[in-house]
Amino acid sequence: MLFLSIIWCTILGLAPMEELRSSIEWHWEDEFSAAEKGKVEDWLNSVTGAVESTLGVYPFTMHYYIHRRNGSSEPVPWANTRRHYVQGVDFHIDPSFSLQAFLDDWTAPHEISHLSIPYLGxxxxxxxxxxxxxxxxxxxxxxxxxxxxxxxxxxxxxxxxxxxxxxxxxxxxxxxxxxxxxxxxxxxxxxxxxxxxxxxxxxxxxxxxxxxxxxxxxxxxxxxxxxxxxxxxxxxxxxxxxxxxxxxxxxxxxxxxxxxxxxxxxxx
Ligand SMILES: [Zn+2]
CATH class of the missing domain: 1.10.390 (Neutral Protease; domain 2)
Incomplete structure (x- = not known):
């Protein structure tokens, strides 16, 4: 029963609760397969939806730049925000990790939350x-x-x-x-x-x-x-x-x- 409920929670967690209202522009900086792109979009759409529910809908388009970093020991070994000209995040990722491993990682919630306030120097x-x-x-x-x-x-x-x-x-x-x-x-x-x-x-x-x-x-x-x-x-x-x-x-x-x-x- 416990096992089933864990699975159910996980499935619920991955399904978008409601339509994403934020505007995202995707930049694929390296080659990614269709399956890899789908996984990255599921991950970042879920995190962005949680950001919307927590901090509100951002009044600008967010730019996500996706870079490949194969052979890493974690799904997102590096990420940084872009605060001039655009509001965005560069994600350096190893797409071989599972969707759940990406969702368990704190990097995307951290970086996307930076964008909710201006760059402070x-x-x-x-x-x-x-x-x-x-x-x-x-x-x-x-x-x-x-x-x-x-x-x-x-x-x-x-x-x-x-x-x-x-x-x-x-x-x-x-x-x-x-x-x-x-x-x-x-x-x-x-x-x-x-x-x-x-x-x-x-x-x-x-x-x-x-x-x-x-x-x-x-x-x-x-x-x-x-x-x-x-x-x-x-x-x-x-x-x-x-x-x-x-x-x-x-x-x-x-x-x-x-x-x-x-x-x-x-x-x-
Ligand atoms: Zn930071």
Missing amino acids: REQSWFAEGYASFMQYQIMQELGICSEQELGEIYAEKIERVRPYYDRDQDFVAVSRELKSRNRYSVMYWGGASYFMQIDTRLKEEHGMDLTDFITKYQLCCRLKDESFEELIESWDRLLGEPLFSELLQNYQRGPASEVLNAASITN
């Missing part, structure tokens, strides 16, 4: 990567890859793992930039995600919505207006009607990193 990568790291699991929950309880456990585990790196008197942003300069990318990503965990908790407690609901509203009103980090934060404060985003940001820019990462509201 290299200096703000702690913020942009923290955002995408937080959002990738929200999207994977929508895809049925993890449950809400597992999501909470994953966030708590990630924060516990990075906390020792931020046990410093320097401000959080300075510590993040130093971690990046030492190539401690995963630590920097999950440290940055703590900002969005705290925002999510505050939005639930004080406004009866979660961060993904808020970002869905942002797509409709303001996504195409903002062009910088400052404009984004101003826009979020204005949309919420109070300076929650800028005030928490000040803690990250000025307060000791150790205190920021010890905030009780991170993973409760």
Whole structure:
């Protein structure tokens, strides 16, 4: 019975729940067979559908560039966003992996979630990567890859793992930039995600919505207006009607990193 229900969930998970509303332009950068293209389209249409349900329909065409990377140890060994001229993602993939292996991979939810906010510049990568790291699991929950309880456990585990790196008197942003300069990318990503965990908790407690609901509203009103980090934060404060985003940001820019990462509201 359990076996059957797992199969059923998997089949449900792969079937598009509703018509995809986002506009996607496909760019096949290498040779792919019809079967391989079908698998890649099923995978990215499913992920994009979950992104739509989680963060809203993006008000622009997304460009997906598909590159072949045979003989890899994982389905998507590399991916990066394109943020100038077009809004898109380059996916370097090994098409020999199964569709389920692609759906279980966090890379596409992470990269596509980056596109829901403007490009913020290299200096703000702690913020942009923290955002995408937080959002990738929200999207994977929508895809049925993890449950809400597992999501909470994953966030708590990630924060516990990075906390020792931020046990410093320097401000959080300075510590993040130093971690990046030492190539401690995963630590920097999950440290940055703590900002969005705290925002999510505050939005639930004080406004009866979660961060993904808020970002869905942002797509409709303001996504195409903002062009910088400052404009984004101003826009979020204005949309919420109070300076929650800028005030928490000040803690990250000025307060000791150790205190920021010890905030009780991170993973409760
Ligand atoms: Zn990223």
